[in-house]
Amino acid sequence: MNSRQLVWTDPTLQELSTLFVPAADELDSDGKNLGAGTSLESRLVRKFSAGRPQQGVFVVTPNGLLLSGSHEAIHDPRKAEEHMRQGLEKWANLSAADRLMTKADFATAAAELAAAEGQSGYPYDGLVLSSICRDLPRSAAPDTLPDRNFYNVDYAWFRKNEACAFVPAQPIKGDTHEVPRDIVERLACFYFVDLVRGHTTSYPKEAVERAELSAEVIDVKGDLVALHFKGRTRTSEVHDGVHIEGKWNAPGPGIPELQKRGVDAELEGQAVYDLKTEKFVSFQLVALSSRWGGHAYNGRLQQLDFGPAPMGIVLELAGKSLAEQVPPLYFNAEGPYRVGGAWYGWE
Amino acid sequence: MPFVFRSFEENATEKLTAIQLEVPVRIGLFRIFITKCCVRMVHCRGIHQTKCLPKPGRKTSMKKFVFGIIATVSLLIAGIGLSADRNVSPQLSAEHAQCRVQVLPNSSEQSYCSIDWRTSVLHGLVDAQKNDKPAIIFLMNGHPLGCT
Numbered sequence: 001m002n003s004r005q006l007v008w009t010d011p012t013l014q015e016l017s018t019l020f021v022p023a024a025d026e027l028d029s030d031g032k033n034l035g036a037g038t039s040l041e042s043r044l045v046r047k048f049s050a051g052r053p054q055q056g057v058f059v060v061t062p063n064g065l066l067l068s069g070s071h072e073a074i075h076d077p078r079k080a081e082e083h084m085r086q087g088l089e090k091w092a093n094l095s096a097a098d099r100l101m102t103k104a105d106f107a108t109a110a111a112e113l114a115a116a117e118g119q120s121g122y123p124y125d126g127l128v129l130s131s132i133c134r135d136l137p138r139s140a141a142p143d144t145l146p147d148r149n150f151y152n153v154d155y156a157w158f159r160k161n162e163a164c165a166f167v168p169a170q171p172i173k174g175d176t177h178e179v180p181r182d183i184v185e186r187l188a189c190f191y192f193v194d195l196v197r198g199h200t201t202s203y204p205k206e207a208v209e210r211a212e213l214s215a216e217v218i219d220v221k222g223d224l225v226a227l228h229f230k231g232r233t234r235t236s237e238v239h240d241g242v243h244i245e246g247k248w249n250a251p252g253p254g255i256p257e258l259q260k261r262g263v264d265a266e267l268e269g270q271a272v273y274d275l276k277t278e279k280f281v282s283f284q285l286v287a288l289s290s291r292w293g294g295h296a297y298n299g300r301l302q303q304l305d306f307g308p309a310p311m312g313i314v315l316e317l318a319g320k321s322l323a324e325q326v327p328p329l330y331f332n333a334e335g336p337y338r339v340g341g342a343w344y345g346w347e
Numbered sequence: 348m349p350f351v352f353r354s355f356e357e358n359a360t361e362k363l364t365a366i367q368l369e370v371p372v373r374i375g376l377f378r379i380f381i382t383k384c385c386v387r388m389v390h391c392r393g394i395h396q397t398k399c400l401p402k403p404g405r406k407t408s409m410k411k412f413v414f415g416i417i418a419t420v421s422l423l424i425a426g427i428g429l430s431a432d433r434n435v436s437p438q439l440s441a442e443h444a445q446c447r448v449q450v451l452p453n454s455s456e457q458s459y460c461s462i463d464w465r466t467s468v469l470h471g472l473v474d475a476q477k478n479d480k481p482a483i484i485f486l487m488n489g490h491p492l493g494c495t
Binding site: 003004005008009011013014017018019020021022023024025026027028029034040041044045048053054055056057058059060061062064067069074084087088091096099100101106109110112113116132133134136137151152153154155195198199268269270284286288312313314322323325326327328329 | 438439440442443444446447449450451452455456458459460461462463464465466467468469470471472473474475476478479480481482483484485486487488489490491492493494495
């Protein structure tokens, strides 16, 4: 997470990036299997990573020749700059045959890309929200720890019929509509999760103690319906003795004997829905929450920061750019929004 | 295309057509129309005064009065339209509004969005071939532009 925040906000790198085609991708994508897959993309990734794909910043030719790169560059903007400059120097001395894909490979690559875009599942006619989480100040005094300011981003996808569920069927000013529980559960299980500093597992349905969200119709003007959201979710789990990597810690110093995790979120939001186009033209949902628990993967173990501590999560309409069409984190090997055999209405 | 995380207010400013669809857009267009009319009236009046000077002794105070009334009423109507814009959506409580401000990335934090990222290795390499440029590949556990 902090690589995006600490490295790619560097103005020099941003300027240098115009001399390249920049691409960001998920190393451990379940669908792509970059480490062992047979697609051209997997083979190119293995070529520039010498058979062992890892996190990092790599300068490569279109045919997958590594010019420069390292794992360390994801934490160090100057290292990334060094790789970019080295890469440009080497690039200048390569012939077209050395740097470009063959015609046959390029045709395969273009076909694979078109197929991948067709299978993305992006809900063009539904609702796409960005979900941003960050730790909130714990006292009135300014918190000077730099890593207290980390934030993370995810995207929430709702199909058209699910998006409509946030709005009453016949909106009348003053009426209140309860958003269906399965939609609110999806938010609680997959978005009101402590992802501020890294990944953790989502919450199973059984962990949901509260999932309430009401939408009050504030105004109706023509086709526009103004809504005010209010609600509460609470998820809570206790370690049942079965160790799950990325969810619970192995016993150790400073780790509570009885491990727990959860998020208690007070929700408020506002939105404007267009009945004619059946789309939201604005949407905000703010979760003011208390979170507890944590492990090494989501960065809480290192500082024994198991809370309870305040965390804010903001869901807002995402834009249409390619970068904002990245799939939600919990579109995983089990399927979209699917965990432990339970599913959350996507399919 | 580079992207930014937009605030409610920024959205309203930057993408009026996308955010506050028809009613406010109509009001906005009406405001522009009224403003143009006012400007045109003043312009015409100027032309009238320079090219068609009143004959000596002719009274012009009534004309001034009518122009003044029209301009004032027009501006008042436009002002009502402006307040209608703001009343379309409800407001967050102070506590949640503050939380939102604390959580959303500031302009420096979101400047990584100014880079023209492709969202897969394959897309990057295909476009690199098309543009005859080297690719810079940023690989992470979890998508680097999403939750990582």
